[in-house]
Amino acid sequence: MKKILLVMCLAVSMILLVNQGKAQLPAGSYAKNISMTDYLGTPYTLYSYTDAGKPVIMDVSATWCSPCWSYHTSGALETYYGAYGPSGDNSSMVFWIEGDESSLSCLQAAGGSCGNSGGASQGNWTSGTTFPMFLTVAPNTNQVDIDYSIAYFPTIYLICPNRSVTEVGQQTSAGLHTAALGCPAAGTNALDAAVWKAKKPSGSYCATSVTPEFTLQNYGTTALTSCSVVVKLDGTTQSTTPWTGSLAQYEIANVTIPAVNGIADGSHTMTFEITSPNGGTDQNTSNNIATNTFSIFSNGANVTIQTKTDNYPSENYWEVKDGSTVIATSEPFTATQTVYNTSVCLETDHCYTLWVYDTYGDGMSYGGVSGYVKAIFNGTTVATINGGSSWTTSTSANFCTTTGVEEIESLSSFNVYPNPFSNSTTVEFALTQPEKISIDVYNLLGEKVTSVAEATYGAGSHTATINADNLSQGVYYMTAIIGGQKLTQKLSVVK
16 A cells, blocks of 8 residues: 655655554544455454454554564564453454565565655565464455554554554554553443534634534443433533434444524533433543533634545645644545645634655655645635655745735735744745735824835736834734735734
8 A cells, every 4th residue: 555765765654653643543433344365265354353352452564664574573462462462361452464465475584665755575474373363465455554544553452442542653562562551441331422523612613603523432342222311502502402313332433413603702612411221321521521621713714625635645634733732633535536624713804834754754745646736715726735755744834814815816826934934034925916005004093114225026926025123013914915905914013
């Protein structure tokens, strides 16, 4: 599944070792089932072990991967499996998966052209190994790479009996055992409904209503067929909604609750509480409640972050930052060459930075397929980052939520950055035709305090500088006259 730049082996090894985190499954994700046949022809199913109360250590590696080989030959997994696997105290399990679609010959011998990368195998991976080892070629597939967002090798997950997933990394046998002991206790009560995750509302909304969503899990040993969901806003009950369905133990269902309306501007909490499983009494109330925080900005700027993935979507993510503060971030991408649209509520007349990351380091582009990330405000694209050779692991673009841009036909974009600023700020704008432009800055008393000389600009991109050396700290308003039409932007000077 993965690529490798053979002429940059050291750099690749560093990428594989240090890019631990964002593009992989977030901690606490729900583990999808895995049914695979090992290289000896024996079938295995993940849930058969987790449902028996056994945590599973899953190592997804590649035959050509040097850090993977180093960890494999350290014996940590083999020692763990010997002590806690079926031949030990039988309290745990290990799955080792070759995630790059290498052949059996690559698994069992050094050399060759292996997997999608075409790299040489590090050696005989099966020698002295007793835990099950799986290939992602027939009779198996590479679906595990997609389901578990494998963006680099090795990726080592702990999958707990309740089907939660956590990346544990290249730990010693003792470290793996300690992590496994931290798994939540297996469900033993007959009636035990749980909130797996409070999904929405989360973040900020440019509206006074939200539609709550959460994930329900049956933690009980009896099939869950009904329960009640109490939703509270800032501690006050908003609704009690019945749920019906059928969930076996540890299965989940995404549940949408009727909208909560008339929410005031500001920060809020929303609480989900599960009651009356199957019409009875929940025997474990410790997992019945989850709370999310969110904010309402009824007059905010609704910005769409549009992402088109390349052939390796799990490698990419984006962040919207206000200075060094992360305002919004993407959910994991799973589908290739697919457009995702995410709505982000931001402050009006303010500037932000859109950051895009590629955990593998090939700039969101491979094999002639490139992706992109765009920020779209009021129907206008205010920032674009294309995949390609101009960047590798990360890049950024500035944009502003300036009102009025869409009303000026000859103006395709208009940003002021940075804002807030101390000494100077840059006005970035693009025209579709030549226009005469003047820029003036006023204080809150309406007095003009500085200007950019009027000039005629041709079609294309341009910049102008506003100098704040003589301005005191405070709020100002910039007025740009573009072809006789006015655009206003709030400025903040910080000294």
